[in-house]
Amino acid sequence: MADRYKNDILLCDLDAFFASVEQRDNPAYRGRPVIVGGSAERRGVVS
Known part of the structure; x- marks a missing residue:
């Protein structure tokens, strides 16, 4: 019965993924x- 309330969490940091791919492709x-x-x-903001 305890497994019924078990929570799993998955974090996908896609921002870091795209930056890593760019760094891999452009030394x-x-x-x-x-x-x-x-x-x-589209408009983007970097701070």
């Missing part, structure tokens, strides 16, 4: 801060 970006944006038509 010049390795070890540097990276911002990966989306569509040019």
